[in-house]
């Protein structure tokens with residue numbers, strides 16, 4: 001069966017699983033924009049506390065800082081832990097514009113976040129369902145919930161433009 005072209009933007013359709021995360025994803029997208037100033041890959045992340053309040057933000061700063069681990073998620077997790085005064089981010093949600101890589105997926109598990117929400121899938125290097133599924137590996141005793149594809153097209157667009165212009 002062939003699928004007819006989608007007449008609607010999927011983000012306009014009712015979607016009770018993803019809808020609550022669109023607003024924080026817009027904040028993560030704004031953060032991704034900030035990476036452009038230093039020629040960094042436009043990825044942005046935010047960490048929400050157990051009450052849903054914004055705890056920390058981060059964007060990719062590898063070029064800006066020369067640090068190979070300066071991915072948006074790692075920076076946001078570090079700042080969230082500093083804000084809370086402890087490394088355990090139980091009850092927190094990390095929202096990121098691109099599917100986490102293996103390093104960031106590992107960091108999310110180490111930080112004990114309850115949930116990871118991401119926008120664009122990374123078929124080449126994603127570690128939250130695409131190439132690997134580090135965050136939901138049954139051998140781990142902490143497995144965050146995963147919500148994928150929130151504002152997916154909006155999150156993919158700056159990445160597509162970035163790599164096209166290189």
Ligand SMILES: [Zn+2]
Pocket residue numbers: 071072073100101102103104105
């Ligand atoms: Zn990463």
